[in-house]
Amino acid sequence: MSCSLIVTNKPNLPNIKMKLDRAFYLRPTLEVAGDLVGKYLVYSTPSGIISARLVEVEAYIGENDPACHAAVGKTPRNEIMYGPGGFSYIYFIYGMYHCLNVVTEQEGFPAAVLIRGAEPEEGLALMRRNFDKPAGNRLTNGPGKLCRAFGLNRDENGLDLTGSKLYLEDRGYKPVKIERSRRIGIKKGLGKKWRFYEPSPFISVKLK
Numbered sequence: 001m002s003c004s005l006i007v008t009n010k011p012n013l014p015n016i017k018m019k020l021d022r023a024f025y026l027r028p029t030l031e032v033a034g035d036l037v038g039k040y041l042v043y044s045t046p047s048g049i050i051s052a053r054l055v056e057v058e059a060y061i062g063e064n065d066p067a068c069h070a071a072v073g074k075t076p077r078n079e080i081m082y083g084p085g086g087f088s089y090i091y092f093i094y095g096m097y098h099c100l101n102v103v104t105e106q107e108g109f110p111a112a113v114l115i116r117g118a119e120p121e122e123g124l125a126l127m128r129r130n131f132d133k134p135a136g137n138r139l140t141n142g143p144g145k146l147c148r149a150f151g152l153n154r155d156e157n158g159l160d161l162t163g164s165k166l167y168l169e170d171r172g173y174k175p176v177k178i179e180r181s182r183r184i185g186i187k188k189g190l191g192k193k194w195r196f197y198e199p200s201p202f203i204s205v206k207l208k
Helices: 029-036 124-129 143-150
Strands: 040-045 048-061 088-093 097-103 111-122 166-170 179-181 195-197
Touching (some): 029 111, 029 195, 040 111, 048 124, 048 143, 097 143, 111 143, 111 195
Antiparallel strands (some): 040 166, 048 111, 048 195, 088 097
16 A cells, blocks of 8 residues: 655755754743754664654643643652753653654743744654554644654653754744744643644644
8 A cells, every 4th residue: 555645845955954952942942842843853773863844842831830730839750940051851641642842941941942843854764663553754744743743752852952862953844934823732721722734645744
């Protein structure tokens, strides 16, 4: 049986790959979230490089944000959020899914950006290995699917995103349009339009 394949128009990009530095992540979270759309998530594995261009993210900011994990204060689960920006925060939910977040802002202020959707770029065959029944190349349109495609779990929690294992790159891509909406899958803080996305087949949810 053949798998369906989603074909998108690949942008003509300059031949640059600039790893995002610490200063990128230490800025206000909403600035970081908007700027993450169009950047590339890169994971160096023993079998090769996996990468994808981010098309959808969500911001979670501080103890006063009822939807943020830090709303309950500092715990062993969320303590990485209280550190400086530029580290991975990966948690496990519903007994099924891992979710990757990028920690933002200065040490002591808990905030992070959830990576919700991305368009595969490199290592598609490696991504497919992580699924029992891979369907085409639409393997990263959702935070749980993205972590599964990349092979990320709690073992990668707390990785320095300025290091050489898991990091983000600017490859010169500029989204034509970035839209904002309410966040998805939460019951509190629904009035905050802290979801940023580029219209794409790889976003996790199309809100009505």
